[in-house]
Amino acid sequence: MLVFDLPRRLVAEGLGTALLVATVVGSGIMAETLTKDAALALLGNTLPTGAILVVLITILGPISGAHFNPAVTLIFALKRELSVGTGLVYVLAQIAGGLVGAITAHLMFALPMLDASLKIRTGGAQWFSEGIAAFGLVATILAGIRFQKEAVPWLVGLYIIAAYWFTASTSFANPAVAIARSFTNTFSGIRPHDLPGFITAEVCGAMVGLAVMSWLLRPEHDVRF
Template structure:
């Protein structure tokens, strides 16, 4: 458990999510400005996002756990590492921080601070991709904490870098980031009306990830005997 009080933890979550979104949106704007090649622009969006995750998780993880993601916070609540009140506060801080991050990115590029996206991202394949992205993120975090806690910032950064390219949705994997990206009509945007499908898929993928990893990471010493009578 963090040794920091709740106000500091909430500021860490808001700050981390703001800087994450500012990086996602800002690098997307920069990439779109520098090239008309979509593949190159996506690469220019991917690398800064993976890099900033390594930085943010390293510096803010000791304070709040560095969730920056309502789906991740829900997973830790289901693991009983956060109370219902804590997770509600975390999610509020993450959503507000994410919207602030969009405003920061827009301010740096002299764009309207908030601008509803018109970029369509919808359909079964996109939703399935988001479920896969969130599943993989949760699996990476939980296994990383179990086996190599110090490597978690790198594991998450590398996973998201890869997931940008192997998922059809470019791996939002984060309801707060999805909401924030609905306020930018730029390379990384998503139409507000497409949010419900993305958010539902992200939460479902995260919960499935928790369920599988809870079983997979339980060692034989922790598992109940297959035949309890044999222990008598």
């Protein structure tokens, strides 16, 4: 088993989150530029996001675990698979990487480096959707690791593609990505004012996911049929 030191793990987390956000924001800008059809634009935003997750988890997972998400890092810290100190610096790297990703996307499309979003995303349905999105993401990760670890990149990518469409919030499910998206006044943006509700819902959904899956994935004994 390969073991990487903390600086390399932090770079992997920052780089992965940056590329994820650049894909989310950049594909949203491209989609909005190419079509006025909202459904087609969402599809153009969805597929690249799921695809890049498969790539990033595959190539960076062996280095850092490929969290790219403070809610996921929290879950592994609560499972005692990550120390509190390491978890905190993971989160800082993810947030910093997300901001770099937003800047990168803006520069590629000749937009201001950062631009506070005006897109309203608030209300009970949106928050509930984010809780469900984060719950499902954690369930996918934990069950995937338990039963089919090699498939986790694909499982996560496919789950996010699905969750873009079955949740009212289009499944941010990631506090670092939500923060980064508050700095882009484009298709994928979210008002900074709406961040607390989204982040709270994401963290709560992730913790419920951990509680449910910890029970569900713990067999009482080995039963042979």
